[in-house]
Amino acid sequence: MANKQKFQAIKGTRDLLPPETELWNRVEQTAREVFGTFGFGEIRPPIFEPTELFARAIGAETDVVAKEMYTFEDHDLPDLAYARSDLKMRNPSVDNLPGIEAYRDRLGDLYAALERAFHAGAVPRTPENRHAITRLGDLSVALGDPSLRSELQGLSHDVRSALEQVKLGDVVTLRPEATASVCRAYIEHNMHALTQPVKLYYTGPMFRRERPQKGRYRQFYQIGAEVLEALQQGQGGAKDIPKDAAIDAEVIEMVMVFFGRLELQGVQLEINSIGDRNCRPQYVELLRAELLKVKDKLGADSQRRIETNPLRVLDSKLESEQEIIAGLPRIGDHLCADCAKHYAEVKRQLGLRGVAYKENWRLVRGLDYYMRTTFEIAAQGLGSQNAVCGGGRYDGLVELLGGPPTKGIGFAIGEDRLILSLQEAGKGGGAQGRDVYIAWMGEKAQATAIAAARTLRNAGFRVELPPVEQKFGKALGQADKLGSRYALILGEDEVASGQWTLKTLADGSQAKYTEAALLEFLKKPCSSPLQG
Ligand code: ATP
Ligand code: MG
Numbered sequence: 001m002a003n004k005q006k007f008q009a010i011k012g013t014r015d016l017l018p019p020e021t022e023l024w025n026r027v028e029q030t031a032r033e034v035f036g037t038f039g040f041g042e043i044r045p046p047i048f049e050p051t052e053l054f055a056r057a058i059g060a061e062t063d064v065v066a067k068e069m070y071t072f073e074d075h076d077l078p079d080l081a082y083a084r085s086d087l088k089m090r091n092p093s094v095d096n097l098p099g100i101e102a103y104r105d106r107l108g109d110l111y112a113a114l115e116r117a118f119h120a121g122a123v124p125r126t127p128e129n130r131h132a133i134t135r136l137g138d139l140s141v142a143l144g145d146p147s148l149r150s151e152l153q154g155l156s157h158d159v160r161s162a163l164e165q166v167k168l169g170d171v172v173t174l175r176p177e178a179t180a181s182v183c184r185a186y187i188e189h190n191m192h193a194l195t196q197p198v199k200l201y202y203t204g205p206m207f208r209r210e211r212p213q214k215g216r217y218r219q220f221y222q223i224g225a226e227v228l229e230a231l232q233q234g235q236g237g238a239k240d241i242p243k244d245a246a247i248d249a250e251v252i253e254m255v256m257v258f259f260g261r262l263e264l265q266g267v268q269l270e271i272n273s274i275g276d277r278n279c280r281p282q283y284v285e286l287l288r289a290e291l292l293k294v295k296d297k298l299g300a301d302s303q304r305r306i307e308t309n310p311l312r313v314l315d316s317k318l319e320s321e322q323e324i325i326a327g328l329p330r331i332g333d334h335l336c337a338d339c340a341k342h343y344a345e346v347k348r349q350l351g352l353r354g355v356a357y358k359e360n361w362r363l364v365r366g367l368d369y370y371m372r373t374t375f376e377i378a379a380q381g382l383g384s385q386n387a388v389c390g391g392g393r394y395d396g397l398v399e400l401l402g403g404p405p406t407k408g409i410g411f412a413i414g415e416d417r418l419i420l421s422l423q424e425a426g427k428g429g430g431a432q433g434r435d436v437y438i439a440w441m442g443e444k445a446q447a448t449a450i451a452a453a454r455t456l457r458n459a460g461f462r463v464e465l466p467p468v469e470q471k472f473g474k475a476l477g478q479a480d481k482l483g484s485r486y487a488l489i490l491g492e493d494e495v496a497s498g499q500w501t502l503k504t505l506a507d508g509s510q511a512k513y514t515e516a517a518l519l520e521f522l523k524k525p526c527s528s529p530l531q532g
Helices: 018-038 051-058 063-067 078-089 097-120 128-145 146-163 177-190 240-262 279-295 299-308 310-315 319-326 339-352 415-424 444-458 472-481 492-496 515-523
Strands: 049-052 070-074 170-174 198-207 219-230 268-273 371-378 387-393 405-415 436-438 484-492 501-506 510-513
Touching: 018 198, 018 219, 018 240, 018 472, 049 177, 049 472, 051 063, 051 177, 078 097, 078 146, 097 128, 097 146, 128 146, 177 198, 177 219, 177 405, 219 240, 219 415, 240 268, 240 339, 240 371, 240 387, 240 405, 268 339, 279 299, 279 310, 299 310, 310 319, 339 371, 387 415, 405 415, 436 444, 436 472, 444 484, 444 492, 444 515, 472 484, 472 492, 484 492, 501 515, 510 515
Parallel strands: 436 484
Antiparallel strands: 049 170, 070 170, 198 219, 219 405, 268 371, 371 387, 387 405, 484 501, 501 510
8 A cells, every 4th residue: 555644844844834934024124124224144054063152152950941942963974873773772681691792792893983983083072972982992891700790780771871971973053043143153253353233133933842832933033133342452341331231222223123123013112231241140149148038938840940140030930929029039139330421321211212121021032142131022912922033232242252352232033923923913915916917828828928928027027827728717717716807818819919808806897998108007107916
């Protein structure tokens, strides 16, 4: 029997289809236009990067890095990979002497093969690999020593953990966000040597292994932008505060202009300052101390975060924790003088730009690299996943990734949620439709119809040209189903006289035009609502 297996998109991923993709294109096109007017250029970084880049930039303790990344070893050593996973699954038993011998042989073979591959550079020549391979060799010797048989359990456990540490190739990750990539590219291409600041935007898919639900996918799309500015000689410190704050405000203004252009509904901007490396550590310690006092009343997640990342407790949506959180110390009361000045200046600058905002002292962000300004924007129609944009300042990130001292501010818009909100508000229009359906009849008319289709398409109209002749009634029905505005009727009479019949489908009215007059007529704005 034939194999009838049906393939489906992987959980948390989906196909975006017409006519919805038209809205996606409109959104992205609007982003390009608006960001272009603010002087941003497009960057298209790769979809995968070294895992270490994200771990370093985003922070090993964050949810994203700790549990949401799609990571794999990139190698072409299938035999070694097979031998490694085979050995990992074996569990030699003390009562089975031949089994132990076979286990040891396999380990010895793998060890020898790994040594060769390491020397040839076929596996990464990292200190970690050197260490793990040597360890495998030692373990293979130990397994041959009858006096150590009683420790077999421990030895095979050690073999497994050493195998775990051997990397057959580069470890790479599908990007969960793009800021780290943009910073990597900034460093790699010496963009600090360009006129500063460098303003870049990107659009594209991101990958996080989260629980799929409305507005949350495993492959989702972001539209984001970053402003990066390497410190020049004599720059930095308190005198830069007005400039930095103005840049923050302009970046936020740009997102608001973009959302305004799209007529996104219920837009709410929230801002906060989370301090910098001078004042935040003290606040975090204070917060941790206060949280420890109420630890018993907190949920498991928050209890864990007291140790790993106390700021994230402020993010909690758990009903039972809200009252406790309301009583916690607020970072706004603990900012150092420079951070306080910066925050006040950002608010003044937003005021100058007529950007309405709400302050939210609990707004911290899930990624480690933020400092001072953080912001989030919500829109309507999204339920509990209502954040469509998150961003903030990240001075120091480029340096952390090995570049020169550099300031940064940026944001990422969740395009899936943006689209959802536009659709919910009925702003998702732009059904596909056609401008003109060419109803041609008779062999002689086909050549004219083909030429007419080409002329109209060259002028930018959406044209449907049926591949075979149709009866008049069927052609009109088809034109209607496709949402066409006009049917261009080309029968033998029309071809002979050069006077073409144009039928307006909404009211059934008809008029005759020469080709040139037809083009004139269709180009009038009122006659072609599908355009523009
Ligand atoms: P959230 O708290 O909603 O999970 P986040 O803080 O993880 O958001 P960021 O990393 O700041 O999100 O990403 C910016 C934006 O990207 C979010 O505001 C959201 O609109 C969108 N986003 C993040 N994760 C997803 C996802 N899994 N599916 C769809 N959109 C997402
Ligand atoms: Mg998240």
